[in-house]
Amino acid sequence: MNKPRVLITHWVHDSVVGKLSPHCELILNPEMEPFDRETLLAHAREADAMMVFMPDSVDAEFLEAAPNLKIISAALKGYDNFDVKACTEHDVIFTIVPDRLTVPTAELTIGLMLATGRRMAEGDAAIRRGDFQGWRARFYGTGLAGSTVGIIGMGQVGRAIAKRLQAFDCRILYSDPQVMQVEQDSPWDASAVTLERLLAESDFVVPMVPMNATTLHLIDRSALAAMKPGAILVNACRGSVVDENAVADALESGHLGGYGADVFELEEWHRGDRPAHINPRLLSHPRTFFTPHLGSAVDRVRREIALEAADNILQALRGEVPKGAINDVRRRLPT
Known part of the structure; x- marks a missing residue:
């Protein structure tokens, strides 16, 4: 059976990659700069899950271009750059990490x-x-x-x-x-x-x-x-x-x-x-x-945030409702 594809839009710690890689095929951004939108969309089209960060933005147009997405896991707390209503309408679970920042x-x-x-x-x-x-x-x-x-x-x-x-x-x-x-x-x-x-x-x-x-x-x-x-x-x-x-x-x-x-x-x-x-x-x-948006820029904390976002992805791919879900989407969960 093919592993689900998970797109991680920004650099993450090796421990995050290690948590996901046994279960998923990972599409990684090894650079500190974001993907340009064309590259991001090209990767997202084939992804079953996506881990996103503060510079990212998701709207209905983006979701139309990524029909396989089941979950968008945000490694952050504030999510006003993301259209959660559009995620729900497209049967995409949206999760956050609320407590570590x-x-x-x-x-x-x-x-x-x-x-x-x-x-x-x-x-x-x-x-x-x-x-x-x-x-x-x-x-x-x-x-x-x-x-x-x-x-x-x-x-x-x-x-x-x-x-x-x-x-x-x-x-x-x-x-x-x-x-x-x-x-x-x-x-x-x-x-x-x-x-x-x-x-x-x-x-x-x-x-x-x-x-x-x-x-x-x-x-x-x-x-x-x-x-x-x-x-x-x-x-x-x-x-x-x-x-x-x-x-x-x-x-x-x-x-x-x-x-x-x-x-x-x-x-x-x-x-x-x-x-x-x-x-x-x-x-x-x-x-x-x-300061350049350093609010959560403590190395240990950033690692923990991304690990929790990875847990949300794995839970969704196992057919569970992730701990960090903020919308109610069940139709796209694997069975």
Whole structure:
């Protein structure tokens, strides 16, 4: 019997290949860059399963061109670049890995807060230019101790950030449609407030919300204007939650004290109007600090994520409903 074909769109660890290869014929991308769309479609046409990653995008047109697909296993948590409704209509199971990105993302978010608030990029650049001849009264910034941190969205990652900020002696505010129970509030000493109050009182504003129609440009010109002067914005959730043009204006006016980000609007493949590049005014502004979508880029964690995505594939190919399935498709499962 021929083995099912599994397309893995990006580089993965050898242990992931080792888990799948006894059961499947693998189509691998050995490079760090994505396949171009023509190459990807050519491989997908013959695939029974596909493991996808953040730069990928699947819509109805893609699915029409890949009629043998039974499962698309995403090695990620957020999936707005993928048309799950179209997957269901084409009898394709769609799975995610929901629980392994929380702590790495929380850690990186706090790193962005520290780096942006303490003006680390400016200090590093000054040293590399040869400007450092010993201590001077320069690069004074905003520390976490004694600051008010406002977290917009108190889901898994928001709570993980709040928990870790306790060690920094911060005052933590949060805004979320669902107020946490008292027993959840206590370990993080976080106070539920309106978004308006959070923006007005926070020294650091941290959106941590999913990307959808209601959160597109949640941090827009009016939200930025409502923030206290000199406050710092940190975005490690989704690029389009923030209006990057408005952020550039707020930085240039001096109202916004700094912007740290791990995610950018250009990554929202489902947006027809997404910018092709990061706003150059952001790249050149001294009060910005950026990382290239490193939220989950912990080697051990990335390996575990891909291994769980591989488990989802194997479960589907055995005729089981995968653990990570988020749609209900049973007609295409093998029997």
